[in-house]
Amino acid sequence: MSEEKLYVVKNDEGKYWDFEDQDSFWELSIVISPSTAEEEYAKNTADEYGGHVVTFIEETEKVALTKEQAEIVEDARIIDTPATYISERTDEHIGEKILGEEILLIKALTNGYNVAKEKKYNVKVPRTKDTWYYESGEGYLRTICPEDKKLRGMFTEADIEHYGLQDCEKEEVTDDDEED
Numbered sequence: 001m002s003e004e005k006l007y008v009v010k011n012d013e014g015k016y017w018d019f020e021d022q023d024s025f026w027e028l029s030i031v032i033s034p035s036t037a038e039e040e041y042a043k044n045t046a047d048e049y050g051g052h053v054v055t056f057i058e059e060t061e062k063v064a065l066t067k068e069q070a071e072i073v074e075d076a077r078i079i080d081t082p083a084t085y086i087s088e089r090t091d092e093h094i095g096e097k098i099l100g101e102e103i104l105l106i107k108a109l110t111n112g113y114n115v116a117k118e119k120k121y122n123v124k125v126p127r128t129k130d131t132w133y134y135e136s137g138e139g140y141l142r143t144i145c146p147e148d149k150k151l152r153g154m155f156t157e158a159d160i161e162h163y164g165l166q167d168c169e170k171e172e173v174t175d176d177d178e179e180d
Helices: 039-049 067-077 082-090 097-111 157-162
Strands: 005-010 052-057 063-065 113-115 121-123 132-135 141-144 170-172
Touching (some): 005 039, 039 052, 067 113, 121 132
Parallel strands (some): 063 113
Antiparallel strands (some): 005 052, 132 141
């Protein structure tokens, strides 16, 4: 993987070399061309006119993981052989998914990751006009007819499967719906 880098020359006063005019250091807002892709050119400029070379590297993109995948990556960080650890955890899957998930987790280990927010849904009671399910404190399903969407129950895919609501109409909950 080739990394594209840009180089700037900055002096002790916080001013930047202008590679366009090649005559002096200036405030960044005035400089026409503050960077070059040629590392040697930047080093030679710093040696000849003063200052030091600052390297800019394009930041790699973090990958999105589930909570379970993130746990595997975090556990792999403390192991002497993280790639082997990841490989062993993904062998449980069958077929091409193994390699795809393994690559994803190795990228996460190397480049960083974000945990994907699990989607939540309001689930409608079948054959009703505006009645929705919610979970009581005891873990039982109850129904409600609220105008306010915040009062409806919010269920993950796992919750929907647990309660056997796969055939019910569902509506994805947006961040706006979740705010207080």
